[in-house]
Amino acid sequence: MARSVTERRQAILEIVQQEGPQVVLELAQRLNISAVTIRRDLEELAGQGLVHRTHGAVAPVSEHAAAVSDGPKTIGLVVPHSNYYFDGVIAGAKAAAAAAGARLVLGVSDYDKATEMHQVARLTNKGVDGLVVAPTPDFVTGELDAEQQEWLVSLSVPVVLVERQVSSTGAAAILDSVSSAHSAGAALAIRHLSQLGHRKLACVMIAGPNAPQVRSGYLSAVESLGLESLGVIDEGGAGSEDAAELLLQAVREGATGIFVHNDQLAVRCMMWLEDAGVSVPDQVSLAGYDDVIAGVAHVPLTAVAPWKSAVGHRAVQRLLTRIAERASAAGSGRPPAETMATEHLEFIPRLHVRQSTTKPYVGGPMAELGVAPSMSGRSA
Structure with missing residues (x-):
């Protein structure tokens, strides 16, 4: 038999008074009520001065008073x-x-x-x-x-x-x-490229604390979607051009979609491609990760955007x-x-789709489109 509103609020009050501070969503699950219902109940109890609401939690009034006195x-x-x-x-x-x-x-x-x-x-x-x-x-x-x-x-x-x-x-x-969830974020970008029709992809990676998750997400998504990866290319020295030749080689071999972790490296990849005569996105689609500077790139980058502020x-x-x-x-x-x-x-994370991704190029082989055979001697 369902509790009345009065009984339900009394149960909430007893738990908070007897057990101390409670996480609101966990308390709702414990009482088998919705988040909307428990927030309404807590607003009423707080309005009566019986409990104190905090961000995502509820505490007895006495404990709140003690906390305030502590500064x-x-x-x-x-x-x-x-x-x-x-x-x-x-x-x-x-x-x-x-x-x-x-x-x-x-x-x-x-x-x-x-x-x-x-x-x-x-x-x-x-x-x-x-x-x-x-x-x-x-x-x-x-x-x-x-x-x-x-x-x-x-x-x-x-x-x-x-x-x-x-x-x-x-x-x-x-x-x-x-x-x-960086693996899931990487998968969003690969799924987007797949939905556009890209079947051959390549990935360019920085060295960083989240790189293993991003790499795993890329590889798992490629496999689960039945795509072909023409390589996971490591940046090499930070800010270097160590990855440029391998990226262009992947394009020569048929990669039409490139996924890059992170934005800064994606902007450099765009430069390498365009300097070699490859148009982004007309001939190669480019998707980045982090979405910090992606929107102000020469061609605004499609990018995965973690909820950084929400995490903090x-x-x-x-x-x-x-x-x-x-x-x-x-x-x-x-x-x-x-x-x-x-x-x-x-x-x-969520995916912000911008101008750097589109359907795959349907023209001739990239080797015939002016892709430079070497990047040696190129200045930074």
């Missing part, structure tokens, strides 16, 4: 850099912190593990209430090593990993994480909930791990 929370954010990709993550984190009245303090690791540990130690010593961290993984495997994982788990404050996936068997799997925003929200949950558990004597389940959240 605003301070969140540490440690990322590899503050530009290109992570500026979006930082912007989302800043917005979530500001909305919660929290202070955000930034540390930059420059993809150096020792610097990363130093930044975390500095922030922890300064008294941050919790940390959002993008640890430096192995660029070949994309994985965090065992020592890193043990270190992250041992930190004295709540930690949420951002833009880093951890193996389910790794020690850090017990930590919350918010990231982009959600990571801070999750951390604030963890901080409140730990405070509640400490006050009641409950172990924090037994009061809130670990969350591994992935955002599926």
